Amino acid sequence: MTVSPNNNIEGAVRAEDCEEVSRPCENGEEGSSEIQVEQGEESRQPKGLTTPIRPSQHEVDKHNLNHATFRNWCEFCVRGKGKEAPHRAQKGEALRMPTICMDFGYMREKPKQAGEDSRPILVTKCRGTGHISADMLISKDHGYGVKRIVQYVEKVLGYRRVMMKGDQEPALLALRDKVRALAGFEVVDEEAPTGDSQSQGDAENTVERIQAQVRTLKLALETRIGADIPEDHDIIPWIIRHAGQVINRYRIGEDGMTATMRVKGKDFDKEVAEFGESVWFLFLKSKGKNKMRSRWSTGTWLGVRDESGETIIGTNDGVLKCRTVRRKGTIEERWDVTSVEGVRGTPWEPEPGRDSTEIGRKLRVWNNVEKEEGPRMAEGMDRP
Numbered sequence: 263m264t265v266s267p268n269n270n271i272e273g274a275v276r277a278e279d280c281e282e283v284s285r286p287c288e289n290g291e292e293g294s295s296e297i298q299v300e301q302g303e304e305s306r307q308p309k310g311l312t313t314p315i316r317p318s319q320h321e322v323d324k325h326n327l328n329h330a331t332f333r334n335w336c337e338f339c340v341r342g343k344g345k346e347a348p349h350r351a352q353k354g355e356a357l358r359m360p361t362i363c364m365d366f367g368y369m370r371e372k373p374k375q376a377g378e379d380s381r382p383i384l385v386t387k388c389r390g391t392g393h394i395s396a397d398m399l400i401s402k403d404h405g406y407g408v409k410r411i412v413q414y415v416e417k418v419l420g421y422r423r424v425m426m427k428g429d430q431e432p433a434l435l436a437l438r439d440k441v442r443a444l445a446g447f448e449v450v451d452e453e454a455p456t457g458d459s460q461s462q463g464d465a466e467n468t469v470e471r472i473q474a475q476v477r478t479l480k481l482a483l484e485t486r487i488g489a490d491i492p493e494d495h496d497i498i499p500w501i502i503r504h505a506g507q508v509i510n511r512y513r514i515g516e517d518g519m520t521a522t523m524r525v526k527g528k529d530f531d532k533e534v535a536e537f538g539e540s541v542w543f544l545f546l547k548s549k550g551k552n553k554m555r556s557r558w559s560t561g562t563w564l565g566v567r568d569e570s571g572e573t574i575i576g577t578n579d580g581v582l583k584c585r586t587v588r589r590k591g592t593i594e595e596r597w598d599v600t601s602v603e604g605v606r607g608t609p610w611e612p613e614p615g616r617d618s619t620e621i622g623r624k625l626r627v628w629n630n631v632e633k634e635e636g637p638r639m640a641e642g643m644d645r646p
């Protein structure tokens with residue numbers, strides 16, 4: 263298979279390319295009461311190989327200078343270094359229809375019980391791009407899981423049709439049905455709902471990668487602040503979400519690209535702090551208001567939103583978003599056990615007590631105080 267140099271990244275994975283995939287009768291089960299042996303106009307759907315997603319011409323030109331690293335879109339690399347294709351048990355159309363594999367995992371060795379408050383992690387992997395999402399929920403039927411998947415597929419992946427695969431666990435099936443009911447995109451049924459070991463393997467493997475990344479980030483933060491973070495602390499679900507984003511943004515695959523590059527056509531290039539680091543941040547849209555007050559405040563860095571590129575900041579009163587962040591000058595200032603411990607607000611309720619999953623620019627407490635005296639500042643705000 264040759265790849266035209268004009269192929270762009272989106273062309274290989276977007277829903278537009280998949281129009282003819284989900285025809286209802288692909289294996290001739292319908293209308294087969296009479297056996298037809300003569301040549302007709304119908305033909306079986308061919309099984310398409312994965313189309314490598316090709317990077318920009320600039321990247322290709324750089325690669326062509328030495329072919330040092332194997333790239334699956336490079337003809338010479340494939341011919342000269344390509345290994346045998348890994349065994350794949352999937353059906354042909356699964357690769358062409360955007361497919362999201364899902365599974366639940368846990369951070370603890372054993373969940374308290376499968377029921378309420380077991381805090382499962384809902385993990386998804388987009389098969390075509392390798393893009394993943396990881397979100398902690400209160401329980402497997404927590405409504406936030408549905409909202410999050412809808413938002414993720416619409417805003418981050420941008421698909422208009424998608425197939426959602428997982429094991430036949432009732433909680434996953436229920437989740438898929440709720441997503442279908444709520445979503446602005448089409449959730450396509452799979453042809454053979456059982457026994458797809460490939461997507462199950464994909465999902466389980468993704469859960470393990472997330473768990474490893476979360477453990478690492480949590481250990482790093484605990485060491486930085488010199489304290490253990492309890493499993494039910496509000497900061498934990500933010501670590502989990504961030505772990506998935508780190509993998510998407512920074513891990514490079516055999517095609518030389520990150521999952522972010524495959525999905526968005528460009529790499530993540532925002533400046534970041536360490537997870538849990540204490541930083542200065544500038545209130546969004548605070549320009550010109552109350553000039554006597556500093557527009558800067560201090561909070562805990564919790565990551566960058568995929569949807570908007572805004573930074574997520576944790577404070578004692580809730581989680582908010584902002585655009586401008588400054589690092590603090592010394593290690594002692596950056597790593598503050600009380601500010602990490604004090605973070606309140608989860609992805610499903612960023613501002614405790616306000617019934618919304620939307621991350622605000624300000625917190626309600628501050629809005630009230632501000633009428634009189636400007637945003638309430640955390641202690642130590644008299645510095646720059």
Ligand SMILES: [Zn+2]
Pocket residue numbers: 325329333336337338339340
């Ligand atoms: Zn090459």
